[in-house]
Amino acid sequence: MKKVVLLTLMSAVAAMCLSVWGSVAAVQKKAAPKGKGPDAAGLYQAQCAKCHGADGKGIPSLPDIPNFVDAKWQASRTDKHLTDGINDGAGIMPGFKATIKPAEVRALVLYVRAFAKK
Ligand code: HEC
Structure with a gap:
């Protein structure tokens, strides 16, 4: 009799472990979606x-x-200008070349541009 109780308990614990593991895996999948481009908004x-x-x-x-919402400011800068600014820094802004990948910098330029389109 005792053995049966023990076995039931053990399988209950195993089931709990599995479901916790399952939800952790689900959360991890959500945090890092595959096949998506750089997360410009998050960066x-x-x-x-x-x-x-x-x-x-x-x-x-x-x-x-700068005011990124200002269409005049946007028009006064080329994409290369923005890219160079993010990579190498400008004024008190540090350069991000060492920490942000080129594809992410491109995504950030588009993100900065989008402020003036709203
Ligand atoms: C410490 C404050 C600070 C941070 C952090 C910062 N910036 Fe800047 N950024 C500035 C300032 C100040 C300027 C204006 C510099 C100037 O023209 O003298 C600027 C300029 C820019 C420009 C225009 C560049 C140019 O040459 O006209 C872009 C684009 C830009 N920032 C994007 C970003 C992006 C994208 C990030 C994050 C990865 C970022 N900045 C982080 C302060 C900052």
Whole structure:
């Protein structure tokens, strides 16, 4: 009799482990979707928003911070200009060449451009 109880308990524990493992795997899949391009929005929020603002208008207390929403500012800069700025830095902005991959920098340029299209 005792053996049966023990066996039932053990299989219950095993089932619990399996379901926990299953949901962890599901969460990991969600966090890193396969086949998707660089996460420009995530990068921007993590690395750029502290100076450029989540809305792209720039933190007002920073001198020379561009307003990405301003179509005139956008028109005054080429894509290469933006790419070079992100890679090599500009003014107080550090260069990101060492930490952000070229494909991600391209995605960030498109992300910066998109602020003026809204
Ligand atoms: C420490 C604050 C700071 C951070 C962090 C920062 N920037 Fe900047 N960024 C600036 C400032 C200030 C300028 C204006 C520099 C100038 O023209 O003197 C600027 C300029 C730019 C420009 C225009 C470049 C040019 O030459 O006109 C782009 C594009 C840009 N930033 C994108 C980004 C992106 C993308 C990130 C995140 C990967 C980022 N910035 C992170 C402060 C920052």
